[in-house]
Amino acid sequence: MIDALGVPQSVLLLGGTSEIGLAIVDRYLDRRPVRVVLAGRPSERLDSAVARLTARATRVDTVDFDAKDLASQQTALQQSFSAGDIDVAIVAFGVLGDQPAPENDPATAAHLATVNFTAAMNVGIILARAMRRQGHGVIVALSSVAAVRPRHSNFIYGATKAGMDAFYRGLADSLDGSGVDVLVVRAGPVRTRMTAHLPDRPLTSSPEAVAAAVTEAVWRRRTVLWTPRSMRIIAWIIRLLPRRLLRKVP
Amino acid sequence: MTESRMLTGWGRTAPSAARVITGADDEALIAAVLGAGPRGLLARGSGRAYGDVAQNAGGVIVDMTRRARIVSWDARQGVVTVESGVTLDRLLRTVVPAGWCLPVIPGTGHVTVGGAIAADVHGKNHGSQGGFGAHVLAFDLLTGNGSVRTATPGSEVFQATVGGMGLTGVVLRATLRLIPVTTAWVRVTRQRAGRLDSVLAGLMTADHAVAWLDLSRTGARTGRGVLTLGSPAEPDELPPGTDPLAYAAVRSSPALAVPVSPLFRPQVIGAANSVIYRRAPSVPRSVARPMADYFFPLDRVIAWNRAYGRGGFVQYQFVLPHDAAETLHRVITMLASADRGVSLAVLKRLGPGGSGLLSFPTAGWTLAADLPACTALADRLDRLDRLVAGAGGRVYLAKDARLRPDVLTAMYPKLARFRAVRRALDPAGIFTSDLARRLSL
Ligand SMILES: Cc1cc2nc3c(=O)[nH]c(=O)nc-3n(C[C@H](O)[C@H](O)[C@H](O)COP(=O)(O)OP(=O)(O)OC[C@H]3O[C@@H](n4cnc5c(N)ncnc54)[C@H](O)[C@@H]3O)c2cc1C
Numbered sequence: 001m002i003d004a005l006g007v008p009q010s011v012l013l014l015g016g017t018s019e020i021g022l023a024i025v026d027r028y029l030d031r032r033p034v035r036v037v038l039a040g041r042p043s044e045r046l047d048s049a050v051a052r053l054t055a056r057a058t059r060v061d062t063v064d065f066d067a068k069d070l071a072s073q074q075t076a077l078q079q080s081f082s083a084g085d086i087d088v089a090i091v092a093f094g095v096l097g098d099q100p101a102p103e104n105d106p107a108t109a110a111h112l113a114t115v116n117f118t119a120a121m122n123v124g125i126i127l128a129r130a131m132r133r134q135g136h137g138v139i140v141a142l143s144s145v146a147a148v149r150p151r152h153s154n155f156i157y158g159a160t161k162a163g164m165d166a167f168y169r170g171l172a173d174s175l176d177g178s179g180v181d182v183l184v185v186r187a188g189p190v191r192t193r194m195t196a197h198l199p200d201r202p203l204t205s206s207p208e209a210v211a212a213a214v215t216e217a218v219w220r221r222r223t224v225l226w227t228p229r230s231m232r233i234i235a236w237i238i239r240l241l242p243r244r245l246l247r248k249v250p
Numbered sequence: 251m252t253e254s255r256m257l258t259g260w261g262r263t264a265p266s267a268a269r270v271i272t273g274a275d276d277e278a279l280i281a282a283v284l285g286a287g288p289r290g291l292l293a294r295g296s297g298r299a300y301g302d303v304a305q306n307a308g309g310v311i312v313d314m315t316r317r318a319r320i321v322s323w324d325a326r327q328g329v330v331t332v333e334s335g336v337t338l339d340r341l342l343r344t345v346v347p348a349g350w351c352l353p354v355i356p357g358t359g360h361v362t363v364g365g366a367i368a369a370d371v372h373g374k375n376h377g378s379q380g381g382f383g384a385h386v387l388a389f390d391l392l393t394g395n396g397s398v399r400t401a402t403p404g405s406e407v408f409q410a411t412v413g414g415m416g417l418t419g420v421v422l423r424a425t426l427r428l429i430p431v432t433t434a435w436v437r438v439t440r441q442r443a444g445r446l447d448s449v450l451a452g453l454m455t456a457d458h459a460v461a462w463l464d465l466s467r468t469g470a471r472t473g474r475g476v477l478t479l480g481s482p483a484e485p486d487e488l489p490p491g492t493d494p495l496a497y498a499a500v501r502s503s504p505a506l507a508v509p510v511s512p513l514f515r516p517q518v519i520g521a522a523n524s525v526i527y528r529r530a531p532s533v534p535r536s537v538a539r540p541m542a543d544y545f546f547p548l549d550r551v552i553a554w555n556r557a558y559g560r561g562g563f564v565q566y567q568f569v570l571p572h573d574a575a576e577t578l579h580r581v582i583t584m585l586a587s588a589d590r591g592v593s594l595a596v597l598k599r600l601g602p603g604g605s606g607l608l609s610f611p612t613a614g615w616t617l618a619a620d621l622p623a624c625t626a627l628a629d630r631l632d633r634l635d636r637l638v639a640g641a642g643g644r645v646y647l648a649k650d651a652r653l654r655p656d657v658l659t660a661m662y663p664k665l666a667r668f669r670a671v672r673r674a675l676d677p678a679g680i681f682t683s684d685l686a687r688r689l690s691l
Contacts (some may be wrong), residue, residue, distance in 0.1 A: 001688040004263030004301060004564050004651030005628040009688065031628055032654065085307075085687065134682075135289065135308030136266040177256060179267030179307055220561070234688050 001087060003138060006219030007031050008087035012080050014065060014123060015093030016040030017049055019192040020142060023207035024090055027215050029056040039065035040093075048183045061082075067093040067119040068111070075127045086219065089127050091168075092121055092138045094161075096194050102156045118158035121167045128171055131180040138181045138218050141168040142167075145188045145226070146172050149235045151249055172223045183217055184224045187211070188231040203228055256650040257311065260555050263623055263651050266307035266684055270294075273316035276398070277414040283680060284396045286310050290682040293420040295365030298358055299567045299573055302684035303415050304365075309682065312420060314364050314545030320344055321423055328428040329387065334364030334421045338541070339499060339549075346497035346541070350428035354382045359546045359548075360498065364421045369648035370413035370609040373545075374458045377601035381611050381625060382605050383412030389424035394676035398422065410639060410671040413606030415647055417681050417691065418551040418672055435483035436444065436544040438537055442530040446473030446579065450615065453599045457481060463595040464527050465586040465619070466520035467541040473582050473599065476530040483538040500549040504587065514558065516591035558622055563593070564651050567610065567618035569600055569641040571577040573618075577641040578615055581634055585619050588630060607668040610646040618649065629654065647685060655689050664683035665691075 001076025002008045008192065016038030028034050036057045040046050042237055046062060053060050061083060063159035065076040080086060094116045103108040104122040118136040147165035165184055172182035189195065210227050217225040226232035238246065251272050258265045270468070273283055283291055289309030296315060297304055305311070321331040325348040326605035332341060338352060341357030345351065356371040365371075367389065370381040379385070388402045391411060401408040411418045436458070442448045443461070453459045458480035463473050485494045548554060566585070570578050585592055596618045603612040621627060635654045638645060644661035645653055659665050671691070672681075685691070 001262060001264075001302065001684050001687060002309070003628075004261065004562065004623055005631070006625045007628055007652065032632070133289075133308055135268060135306075175256065177267065179256060179265060216625055 002138065002218070006215060008034055009210065010035040010037070010038040010085060010087050012039065012086045012089040014089065014091050016062065016065070016090035017043065017045040017054045017096075018090075019194075020187065020207045020210050022036060022049055023211035024140070024214050027211040028088070029053065032122060033058045035083070036060045036085075037063060037086070038065040039076055039080055041066055042144045043071060065093075066114045070114075070119060070122050073119065073122055074126055077123065077130065081130050085134050086131070086137060087138060088138050089131070090142070091123055091127075092142045094142065096157055099153055108180070112156055113133075113160050113163075115199070116157070117163040117167075120164040124168060124171050128180065132175070132178045134179070135240065136179040138183060138221075139168070139171070140183045140185060140214060140218065141165075143168070143184050143186050143236060145200055145231050147185050147186060147190070149238055152247065155156070169223065179217075181221050183214070183221075183222055185214055185217075186224065186226045187229065188226075193200030203230065203234075252450070255311075255442055257294075257297070257305050258562070259297060259299050259301045259304060259651065261564050261623070261651055262335050262555055262558065263298065263564060264302055264305075264560040264684070266305050268306050268309055268311040270311045270313055272313045274312065275467075275613070276392075276422060277420070279312060279392055280396045280398075281666065282310060282312060282547070283392060283394065286680050287346055290680050291420075292681060292683045293334075293364060293368075293416045295362030295368075296333065296360045298361045300368065300649040301647075302688065303369075303650070306682060307684050307687075312582055314362060314420075317422075318362075324681060325350070328430060329425060330428060331423060331425040332363055333423055334367070334389075335362050337362055338366065338380045340544070342395045342542070343497050343499065345428055345497050346434045349430055349432070349495055351381045351431040351541070353385045353429045355545045356382075356684045357546065358549055359542060360549065363424050363426070367421055367424060368410055368414060370606045370611070371648070372598075372600060374460045374598060376611055377599055378416070378457050381412075381606065381609055382606045383606050383609065386412065387426045388424040389425055389685040390422040391418065392420040392422055394419065394680040406671045407675065409605045409607050410675070411669055412604070413609030414668065414672070415480065415608065415685065418675050418682060418684055419681055422623040431482060431495075433483050433488060434497045434514075434541050435482045435488055436541050437483040437487060438539045439479045439534050440476060440530055441534040441629065442473050442474070442476045442532055445470060446475075446582065449473065449475045449477060449597060450575070452477040452479070453597065453615075457480065459599060461597045462526065463582070463597055463617070464523040465582065465592040465595045466488050466516065466523045468586070472586050473579070474527065476527060478561050480544055487538045489538075493510050498542060500542045500546050502550050504552055507542050514590060514593055519591040519593055526664050530620055557655065563620055565618055565625070565649040566632075566634065567616060567646040568634070568638045569614045569616040569646070570638060570641055571612070571614040574614070574643065577637055577643070578617070581619065581637055584630065584634060585617075585621075588621055589626045590622040590624055592619045592621055607664040608647065608662055610648070612644065614643065616646075618646075649691075650685065655688060658689055658691075
């Protein structure tokens, strides 16, 4: 159960090596020991995440999870719920797919769509069903500002996130009254492994800052979180700008 | 009737969904217990417990409030048998005019007899009368295999159910012992006390005693307060022409239409506290008041809990042994500096504990502090849990919504026995709650 002050007993991270995801887990562990399930592909990074969390969690389990392999996800999620209720499930897997590569290669673009959108939707449906049965729980879906404001350097990524973003908002509505909440996190640029090779853009934040905002929004039972908060206003202003001007923005 | 509903406790935090069965007779309840799915079943009374103790996420909740008949009533002996969904207020309306009263009355008349047994509730007179369970002569308990057992004091089933938070089964009916009264009025004496120590001393001076505390001051004035002492009023003290035994229920005004949670800021609370304190008499002053006004001051406003807005509030109620006065000072100081302040703080004295294995009361001081919920409160209350447990105290589960699970065994030394009785009574684990899951009870 998530308690009255937003402290959960168990957290499932889908995309077990996601830096933002792990920062959220850490943020919860700063408060109290919780049970953690990391779902991801077996890797050294996953092992080191397990090793690091084990000291602070009541228990850390791993589950084989491959975002590309849709058919295996039902089983992976069943395993994730086998040790008891999941209070917070974080959908954190995703690929950035630096353009222009996907622009010139439909296969790469399709891969992005599979991981960022199709798998996220597949997982969301399975999670919703499991949590409905529990009568409580929160699904945190890591979307992106790019879902609302695709730039021409990342519009394919943005398109996949837009699909995911719309799906999870709809899911939130469909779960009204079920005890299950959905939080869609529209993060601006975050300094992570995935973006380390890119220059810092304005308003770049850290995984820790995103995690702090997420845990607060989970407690407030919000549906959409913009982080940093100013992103929301910027996205809104940009929507009013003429397209011709926008094209100049990289 | 069954419907899916979102439920919370009185603090309106941590909602969860359950299938709610209302108004069922014994047969339907037995069928519900036998047909309970993997998420189990739990009885719920008026939902006056503050936290998640009357919630069962994904499972079945049986709403007992429609089962509110008075089954039999012996006005000569002062013994009454009721269905467990009857509220204490309703019961008082029946018995007081005949010259009888409940020996133990909590701070609201809306609680049901089932809820009062399940939490072994205490009144302002715990030192002389003990908990609610001490006056229960017998009850019928619907257990996990669908059978109904009658439990009497001294039996393990009785001890596990009194204070057992609904986790042993559903109390269907209970027989209660009453005490005689000559009037339906209470002589209420109020006086302010400038320091915590004088509040504590004042609480020792009467059978019925409670203190409102001002937790907005710092330094020596932290914990100054207003004492309210009560004793039965004699007929000659009542306003002329009053029928001495007429029970007047609290006249309540409707719910606040708008949440005033923005007002719950330390500065505003501080100003309000000063007014309350200054308006209280500096020397003892007594008046006769209708008993409901005295016992249920908060019932004057319907649904006052909504004033806290969407975030809700938590009540932190703990008891510390009398010799832990220093810890009491520390805890009060730490509460007083909570980020969003303490909107209400009430201090009482408790006598020795009763037979309930999970009952809250033990001899000492009990403070109940209402705190507007915010995530920053989590760490602060976790630290207080440690202090309270370390000094031999405990937190009241009927109020709890966020306890650190690892201090539970220290706070409730009879927990192992409770678990054993519960396992024997309900091997399939039918009866469960959000609190039970959260604390791995
Ligand atoms: C304003 C206010 C003042 C209060 N003052 C006091 C006080 O002075 N002293 C005190 O001790 N408490 C006090 N309380 C707390 C309250 O008395 C307890 O929480 C009580 O248990 C609430 O009863 P309820 O009928 O609302 O039960 P609920 O809140 O619905 O349920 C509480 C527990 O009782 C169980 N339960 C209910 N009915 C049954 C049944 N038929 N069979 C088995 N289990 C059952 C539930 O499963 C749950 O575990 C106060 C609460 C409020 C809101």
